[in-house]
Amino acid sequence: MSTITVPAEVPPVSDDVEQLRKAFEGWGTNEGLIIEILSHRNAEQRKLIRQTYAQTYNEDLLKALNKELTRDFERIVLLWTYDPAERDAFLANEIVKKGAKSNQVIVEIACTRSSHELLLVRKEYHARYQKSLEEDVAYYTTDEVRKLLWPLVTSYRYEGEEVNMTLAKSEAKLLHDKIAENCYDYDDFIRILTTRSKAQINATLNQYKNDFGQEINKNLKADPNDEFLKILRATIKSLTNPAKYFEKVLRLAINKQGTDEDALTRVVTTRSEFDMKLIKEEYKKRNSVSLNEAIAKDTRGDYEDMLLALAGSDDA
Amino acid sequence: MSTITVPAEVPPVSDDVEQLRKAFEGWGTNEGLIIEILSHRNAEQRKLIRQTYAQTYNEDLLKALNKELTRDFERIVLLWTYDPAERDAFLANEIVKKGAKSNQVIVEIACTRSSHELLLVRKEYHARYQKSLEEDVAYYTTDEVRKLLWPLVTSYRYEGEEVNMTLAKSEAKLLHDKIAENCYDYDDFIRILTTRSKAQINATLNQYKNDFGQEINKNLKADPNDEFLKILRATIKSLTNPAKYFEKVLRLAINKQGTDEDALTRVVTTRSEFDMKLIKEEYKKRNSVSLNEAIAKDTRGDYEDMLLALAGSDDA
Numbered sequence: 001m002s003t004i005t006v007p008a009e010v011p012p013v014s015d016d017v018e019q020l021r022k023a024f025e026g027w028g029t030n031e032g033l034i035i036e037i038l039s040h041r042n043a044e045q046r047k048l049i050r051q052t053y054a055q056t057y058n059e060d061l062l063k064a065l066n067k068e069l070t071r072d073f074e075r076i077v078l079l080w081t082y083d084p085a086e087r088d089a090f091l092a093n094e095i096v097k098k099g100a101k102s103n104q105v106i107v108e109i110a111c112t113r114s115s116h117e118l119l120l121v122r123k124e125y126h127a128r129y130q131k132s133l134e135e136d137v138a139y140y141t142t143d144e145v146r147k148l149l150w151p152l153v154t155s156y157r158y159e160g161e162e163v164n165m166t167l168a169k170s171e172a173k174l175l176h177d178k179i180a181e182n183c184y185d186y187d188d189f190i191r192i193l194t195t196r197s198k199a200q201i202n203a204t205l206n207q208y209k210n211d212f213g214q215e216i217n218k219n220l221k222a223d224p225n226d227e228f229l230k231i232l233r234a235t236i237k238s239l240t241n242p243a244k245y246f247e248k249v250l251r252l253a254i255n256k257q258g259t260d261e262d263a264l265t266r267v268v269t270t271r272s273e274f275d276m277k278l279i280k281e282e283y284k285k286r287n288s289v290s291l292n293e294a295i296a297k298d299t300r301g302d303y304e305d306m307l308l309a310l311a312g313s314d315d316a
Numbered sequence: 317m318s319t320i321t322v323p324a325e326v327p328p329v330s331d332d333v334e335q336l337r338k339a340f341e342g343w344g345t346n347e348g349l350i351i352e353i354l355s356h357r358n359a360e361q362r363k364l365i366r367q368t369y370a371q372t373y374n375e376d377l378l379k380a381l382n383k384e385l386t387r388d389f390e391r392i393v394l395l396w397t398y399d400p401a402e403r404d405a406f407l408a409n410e411i412v413k414k415g416a417k418s419n420q421v422i423v424e425i426a427c428t429r430s431s432h433e434l435l436l437v438r439k440e441y442h443a444r445y446q447k448s449l450e451e452d453v454a455y456y457t458t459d460e461v462r463k464l465l466w467p468l469v470t471s472y473r474y475e476g477e478e479v480n481m482t483l484a485k486s487e488a489k490l491l492h493d494k495i496a497e498n499c500y501d502y503d504d505f506i507r508i509l510t511t512r513s514k515a516q517i518n519a520t521l522n523q524y525k526n527d528f529g530q531e532i533n534k535n536l537k538a539d540p541n542d543e544f545l546k547i548l549r550a551t552i553k554s555l556t557n558p559a560k561y562f563e564k565v566l567r568l569a570i571n572k573q574g575t576d577e578d579a580l581t582r583v584v585t586t587r588s589e590f591d592m593k594l595i596k597e598e599y600k601k602r603n604s605v606s607l608n609e610a611i612a613k614d615t616r617g618d619y620e621d622m623l624l625a626l627a628g629s630d631d632a
Binding site: 159 | 438442446450454466474476507511513
C-alpha cells in the first residue's frame with residue numbers, strides 16, 4: 001500500500017550516490033535531482049544509498065543534505081532519508097526535548113506502529129540518545145499524561161486476531177462506568193487501552209457502541225482544551241482506525257491558517273511506505289478534494305514536489 | 317561464568333536423542349542417563365536436541381519427559397530443557413495464573429535479565445499464551461503492586477555504562493524525600509527504579525548511601541509483611557546486586573523448614589549458564605558452607621544429582 005513509485009530498473013547504487021554528490025556540487029543545489037532519486041527509492045534502497053555514500057565520500061549523507069537544504073524541504077528530505085525506526089526515534093526525541101508539548105506525536109508512534117516496529121524504535125532510541133524512550137517520556141511528563149504515555153511507549157501488544165468476547169463485554173462496561181464517574185485516568189481505563197491487543201480493543205469498543213449507543217470518543221469530549229482527554233481520544237482513534245486518524249491529522253494541518261508543515265511532513269514521510277493509499281482514500285471521502293490537490297494548493301516549490309512525489313499520483 | 321560442564325567432545329545430536337529415547341523405554345526410566353545428557357549440554361545444544369527429538373520421534377521432548385518423570389525431578393528437568401526465554405515466560409505465566417502471589421519471581425525476571433533477554437521473554441509470552449506479559453501482569457495485580465510490576469516487565473533499559481552524576485544526586489534526594497514522607501508508591505520513586513539504566517540506578521543509590529548514611533533498603537523496612545515493600549526491596553537488590561539477591565533466595569529456600577524446592581530449582585535452572593559462579597561465591601561467604609554442601613544436605617535422589625550437576629563442582 002506504498003504510494004511511492006520505484007523505477008522498474010533501479011540504477012546501481014553507485015550511480016545514485018554519484019548523482020546525489022553532483023546535486024550538491026557547485027554554487028546551486030540541484031533539488032530536482034535529489035527529489036528524483038530519493039523519493040523513488042524504498043527504505044531498503046535508501047539505506048544502501050546512505051551506506052554507500054558514507055563509504056564513498058567519508059561523509060554522512062544526512063550531514064550533506066543538512067548543509068545543502070533549508071527549511072521545510074530540508075526537513076522532509078532528512079526525515080524521508082532516515083530509516084523508519086530511526087525517524088520515529090528522532091521525532092519522539094524532538095517532542096521530549098520540547099518538554100513534551102504535542103504529545104500526540106508520541107501517541108501516534110506508540111499506537112500506529114506494529115509491536116515489532118515499536119521495539120525497533122526503542123532500540124534506535126538507545127543507540128542515538130544513550131537513554132531509553134520510556135525513561136525520557138516518564139521523566140518529562142507528569143500526572144495523568146504520564147500515566148497514559150508511559151505504558152503506551154513500552155507496550156508490546158499481542159498481535160493475533162483472536163478476541164475474547166466475554167472480556168470485551170466486561171471491559172466495555174468498565175470503560176462506561178469510569179466515564180460515568182469521570183475517572184478517565186483510572187488505572188483500568190489506561191490498562192485496557194495500553195495492554196490489550198488491537199483486535200481485542202476493537203471488539204471492546206464495538207461492544208461499547210452496541211451496549212451504550214455511542215462511540216466512546218463522543219463520550220470523551222468534556223473539555224476540548226484538556227490535554228489528557230485530547231491524547232486519550234488520539235490513542236483510541238489511532239489504535240482502532242489509523243487511516244481515519246491520519247486523515248484528520250492531515251486535514252487539520254492543511255486547513256490550519258498558514259499550514260502545519262511539520263504535521264504534513266511527518267504523516268507523509270512516515271506513512272508513504274505503509275498505509276498512505278488508505279489515508280488518501282479517507283481524505284478524498286472526507287474533503288471532496290484529493291490530498292494531492294490540497295497539497296498543491298497549500299504548498300509550493302521543492303517542498304511541494306517532494307510531498308507529491310511521496311504521496312504518489314491520484315490514480316495509483 | 318556458567319557452572320555446567322560440557323564434554324570436550326560432544327556426541328552427535330542424533331546419539332543424544334537416541335540415548336534419551338532409550339532412557340524412556342521399558343518399565344523403569346533411566347534418570348541417570350537423562351541427567352548425564354541434559355545437564356551437560358548448553359542452551360544451544362539442548363535446543364538442537366529438542367528439535368531433533370521432535371523430528372525423529374514426532375513427539376515433543378518436553379511431553380516425553382513429562383510422562384516419564386515426577387515431582388521435583390520432573391520440574392527441574394523440564395525447566396532446564398526449556399530455552400531461557402521460554403522458561404521465563406513459563407515461570408511468569410505460572411505466577412500470573414496463581415493470581416500473582418510470589419510476585420518476586422516477576423521482579424526477578426524483569427530486573428536480572430538483560431534488556432534484550434526480557435524482550436525475548438515477552439516475545440515468547442505472545443507465542444505461548446496469545447497475550448502479552450504486561451497485559452496479564454497489569455490485569456492480575458492491583459494498586460501499588462501493579463504500579464511497580466507493570467512498568468518493570470515492560471522496561472527496555474539503556475545498557476550503557478555512562479552515568480549522569482547530577483541526576484544521580486538529585487534523584488537520590490528525591491528518593492530520600494519520598495521515603496521520609498512514606499510515599500514509596502509515589503510515581504517518581506517507581507519511575508526511577510523502572511526506567512533508569514542499571515548503571516544510573518547504582519550511581520543514584522551509592523549517592524543515597526553517601527548523602528544519607530544508610531543503604532536505601534534499610535530505610536524500606538517499615539512493615540516486614542507489606543507485600544509492596546517486599547517486592548520494592550527485591551527490585552532494588554536484584555537490579556543492583558543480582559548475585560547477592562540470588563544468594564539470599566537460595567539461602568531462604570534451603571533454610572526454610574522443608575526446603576522451598578521451587579525457588580531452589582528456579583535459581584539453579586535460570587542462573588547456571590549465567591552468573592551461578594558469582595552466586596556460589598556469595599553463598600560460601602555468607603553461609604560458611606558451600607552451596608553444593610547445602611544442596612547435598614537438603615535434597616536427595618535424582619533431584620539432588622541434577623541440582624549438583626547444574627551447580628557444578630565446588631572447585632570449578
